[in-house]
Amino acid sequence: MLTGHWEHFSHEADMGVRGAGASLDQAFEQVALGLTAVVTDPALVTPEKMIRLTCEAPDVELLLVDWLNALIYEMATRKMLFSRFEVRLKGKHLSATAWGEVLDVARHHPAVEVKGATYTALKVAQQADGDWLAQCVVDV
Amino acid sequence: MDIARFERKSEFEWQIKPFGRMQVPGVIFASEALLREMDAKVAEQVTNVAMLPGIVEASFAMPDAHWGYGFPIGGVAAFDPDHGGVVSAGGVGFDISCGVRTLHTGLQLKDIESLKTRLADALYHSIPAGLGSTGAIRLDAAKMDAMLRGGARWAIEQGFGEAADLERIEEGGCMRGADPSQVSEQAKKRQHDEMGTLGSGNHYLEVQQVTEVYAADIAAAYGLKPGDVVVSIHCGSRGLGHQIGTEFLRQMVIAAPGYGIELPDRELACAPIHSPLGQNYLGAMRAGINCALANRQILTYLTRQVFSRLLPQSRLPLLYDVSHNTCKLETHTVDGQPKKLFVHRKGATRAFGPGHPDLPAALREAGQPVLIGGSMGTASYILAGTRASMQRAFGSACHGSGRAMSRHQALRNWNGRHVVDELARRGTLIRSPSSRGVAEEAPGAYKDVSEVVNSAEHAGLARKVARLEPIICIKG
Numbered sequence: 001m002l003t004g005h006w007e008h009f010s011h012e013a014d015m016g017v018r019g020a021g022a023s024l025d026q027a028f029e030q031v032a033l034g035l036t037a038v039v040t041d042p043a044l045v046t047p048e049k050m051i052r053l054t055c056e057a058p059d060v061e062l063l064l065v066d067w068l069n070a071l072i073y074e075m076a077t078r079k080m081l082f083s084r085f086e087v088r089l090k091g092k093h094l095s096a097t098a099w100g101e102v103l104d105v106a107r108h109h110p111a112v113e114v115k116g117a118t119y120t121a122l123k124v125a126q127q128a129d130g131d132w133l134a135q136c137v138v139d140v
Numbered sequence: 141m142d143i144a145r146f147e148r149k150s151e152f153e154w155q156i157k158p159f160g161r162m163q164v165p166g167v168i169f170a171s172e173a174l175l176r177e178m179d180a181k182v183a184e185q186v187t188n189v190a191m192l193p194g195i196v197e198a199s200f201a202m203p204d205a206h207w208g209y210g211f212p213i214g215g216v217a218a219f220d221p222d223h224g225g226v227v228s229a230g231g232v233g234f235d236i237s238c239g240v241r242t243l244h245t246g247l248q249l250k251d252i253e254s255l256k257t258r259l260a261d262a263l264y265h266s267i268p269a270g271l272g273s274t275g276a277i278r279l280d281a282a283k284m285d286a287m288l289r290g291g292a293r294w295a296i297e298q299g300f301g302e303a304a305d306l307e308r309i310e311e312g313g314c315m316r317g318a319d320p321s322q323v324s325e326q327a328k329k330r331q332h333d334e335m336g337t338l339g340s341g342n343h344y345l346e347v348q349q350v351t352e353v354y355a356a357d358i359a360a361a362y363g364l365k366p367g368d369v370v371v372s373i374h375c376g377s378r379g380l381g382h383q384i385g386t387e388f389l390r391q392m393v394i395a396a397p398g399y400g401i402e403l404p405d406r407e408l409a410c411a412p413i414h415s416p417l418g419q420n421y422l423g424a425m426r427a428g429i430n431c432a433l434a435n436r437q438i439l440t441y442l443t444r445q446v447f448s449r450l451l452p453q454s455r456l457p458l459l460y461d462v463s464h465n466t467c468k469l470e471t472h473t474v475d476g477q478p479k480k481l482f483v484h485r486k487g488a489t490r491a492f493g494p495g496h497p498d499l500p501a502a503l504r505e506a507g508q509p510v511l512i513g514g515s516m517g518t519a520s521y522i523l524a525g526t527r528a529s530m531q532r533a534f535g536s537a538c539h540g541s542g543r544a545m546s547r548h549q550a551l552r553n554w555n556g557r558h559v560v561d562e563l564a565r566r567g568t569l570i571r572s573p574s575s576r577g578v579a580e581e582a583p584g585a586y587k588d589v590s591e592v593v594n595s596a597e598h599a600g601l602a603r604k605v606a607r608l609e610p611i612i613c614i615k616g
Contacts, residue, residue, distance in 0.1 A: 116386040
């Protein structure tokens, strides 16, 4: 299986997160890693505690925003960071498992808090090479 | 950006004539240099806002405008509720009522010189800053609702300040019309341990000194003179506001077609003011404003405690408290007639002119203080609303220096430790839990704040009163 990847793209005030993968599921997993990377290096986050999430939205782009916002909510209320994700998309429905650990300021050196995922530069699409891409700007 | 698309109305006013679905012109207030440096996305976003239903006069952008989401950061737009006007969750943003307040200290620089390091450390120790930091206050459901209804007034009733603070806060410290029942349990949960926290990103608490006074009469009315030490606090409604923004943006994106609204950009999600969703959002957003006002009031209390311990001779009365991300019902004169409008300010400061009835008696003749935050190592400014500013962009002015480059780029250009050391050499002590955060907020990542405030003054948006230089900065 091809491994996916994530990257950040520039937005003047905030930060863009982009995930790419051989499947839509993988693109969603990668963009979630990109979200963690806004805060800290995902390699510093031990995937020791698991949570499950589900989302539902009228279309796949709104579903991406919902997915990232669900993670932002869990990060904020559980004071956790996540570094491993498994996503299953079925139509308008997403179910996911995320693994991570409780934030440790001394070890994770968190750069910034993410306030929310936005509809700016929002795109979920299959590329010419067959890979899937999922991206949007997050407000920090 | 390419400035050829603009019609130059005056040296500091640039207009995009209505085309396509634009209902009103787009107007950017800026010097030619600032306009050229702006991302082309600013013009695109100003144009998109001009397409929204019920917009009045023009879609405005302030001199510090930069690429936002939906609205530009630095965007101002007013909507007429009786002509299909809308309220937009995107037009307020995630950090509802993010703002700045400035406190006097009664001290001069010489009074704190020998205590500077201790003061920086004590403030850093007492002010919860950065991701994951928590406040000492926990609110049960009833107290949470009381806070969301009462704002800074609630905080003062709880002992976090003095009644005299209230008249120095927009809306007297309590936004009317807040409806805590429209704030979700998730939003309240997100706020559970975040009362009295600074947050992260561009939020800060700074000890500053007045280095220059430009308008002696107004400065006197504001109680400012060269050498004075003041404290400025920049933060907002924390997790509660972010969650309200997130939830209503989604609802408005989905509901817009049903209201016959064709969104030029989904981030401009909005609903008619006279719709149940519009009213629900206004109730929740006003509760978010109160959360921000209460939060800044609690941070003020924590700051006063530190000062009274280390500098018992100090007193920290509030100069003023402004909010940047709001939608407020205000009366403005349009075509010679007074009109009640819903004014969105997204990264823009209210700047009411002299004589405005909403200003406290002590400031009414001078005009509203407009508190402009610079970046970490650079100057901040205090401006004043003028009579002319009421006629320009519904009594609005800029809010900060505005980013000149992305966090991404800043991270490539600077190292947090080096930034802290360099600023210490220049006499500014930085305290922050995040070295990477400091790099992303490096002074060079921001526009020249002096150019921004000069443009605001020349454009007639506000008048320069005083310049402040940072001495200590607690950065989230």
